[in-house]
Amino acid sequence: MASVPPPPIPPQLSHSDEPSSKKTRIETKTIPTTKHSQRQLHLAVAGCSHGEMDYIYSTLAKMERNRGYKFDLLICCGDYQALRNNADINTINVPHKHRKLGTFHQYYSGEKVAPILTIFIGGNHEATGFMAELPYGGWVAPNIYYLGFASVVQFAGLQAKVPHENAIGFEETKFVALDKPNDQKKFNKFLEAIDIPIAEDACMELQYDPVWLAILKATDELTSISRHNVYLPDAASFKPTSEAAESVKALFDGEFTIPRNFQPTAPPYRQNEGKNEPCLYYRNPQTTEFCDKLGITNLNRLLYEANNECNGIPFIELAARANADGTEVIDVGDDDSGDEYGEEFFASSSTATEPLPEAE
Incomplete structure (x- = not known):
């Protein structure tokens, strides 16, 4: 009997400081195409960003000048x-001496716009409140997309997903660790450039994956915030059928391009912002729109309704009210007069007039 070769292993990109059992991985899987005309997708991969988006984008700009092309x-x-503001610092599990605001808030507020379409997966040191607003993924700022708790999206005919840790077909995984952004380090390599052949007419916008959407619908009854154990049925019952896939296509009218519908929920960082800003949780309109369209349980809504003592009014709503009556937009909660974390817990933000740092 002829031996059957093992299935091909898709390319994987990964980075983490954690043990292998906790490392974040992302797969890119080429979707078959009948197009013969091809081009190169110019992909950049970064390790831990730690909120230093200015330095990452300035480094990419220098790489583009040296290589003579733009990253896709x-x-x-x-x-x-x-981190959108000082309140988000309270929701991140990082030692006090490493907690700082970074520069992401400038992209969140619209003061700056990411020059390259950006996807981030998320690690184990994130602003948990903000991420919990977008459990199915969504825009955290214009041109910056969070992949969600578990998700699959498509870009340029490729699938990007966070796979299950126990990969089938091989026992060892080669992890390629990238450095962290640090302009003090002489031999810094926290970015890697990868070229992938794609169809010349490939869609260069992020798209939902219809099979993943069908899986979300098939598993919707398991969505719960209960503290009790949830007993899973046989995994085979989650496999989407062709009928389920067609149903999803009908719901989305065959158009799976992810809408550019970012709206700020928490107030952006202000120069005069206090150190004890309340940690509030918000309903995110992106999640509401997605769940309503797909017809699944809104986890963001469940969490919001379960924590009504620390809920906030989305910034976009406060801004609309302020425009109507001419008042200042401030979302306040029960503030404490004391600073229980100490001075080093918070770090001052760079000002709007500071230029982007030039990479070495």
Whole structure:
């Protein structure tokens, strides 16, 4: 009997400081195409960003000048730290001496716009409140997309997903660790450039994966915030059928391009912001729109309703009210007069007038 060769292993990009059992991985899988005309997808991959988006984008700009082309997509693995304001610092599990605001808030507020379409996966040191607003993925700022708790998206005919840790077909995984952004380090390599052949007419916008959407619908009854154990049925019952896939296509009218519908929920960082800003949780309109369209349980809504003592009014709503009556937009909660974390817990932000740092 002839031996059957093992299935091909898709390319994997990964980075983490954690043991292998906790490392974040992302797969890119080429979707078959009948197009013969091809081009190169110029992909950049970053390790832990730690909120230093200015330095990452300035380094990419220098790489583009040296290489003579523009990057199509940036994928950030590991800790991203999308901190919108001082309140978000309270939700990140990082030693006090390493807690700082970074520069992401400038992209969140619209003061700056990411020059390259960016996807980030998220690590184990994130602003948990913000991420919990987008459990199915969504835009955290214009041109910056969070992949969600578990998700699959398509870009340029490729699938990007976070796979199950126990990969089938091989026992060892080669992890390629990238450095962290640090302009003090002489031999810094926290970015890697990868070229992937794609169809000349490939869609260069992020798209939902219809099979993944069908899986979300098939597993919707398991969505719960209960503290009790949830007993899973046989995994085979989650496999989407062709009928389920067609049903999803009908719901989306065959159009799976992810809408550019970012709206700020928490107030952006202010120069006069206090050190004890309340940690509030918000309903995110992106999640509401996605769940309503797909017809699945809104986890963001469940969490919001379960924590009504620390809920906030989305910034976009406060801004609309302020525009109507001419008042200042401030979302306040029960503030404490004391600073229980100490001075080093918070770090001052760079000002809007500071230029982007030039990479070495």
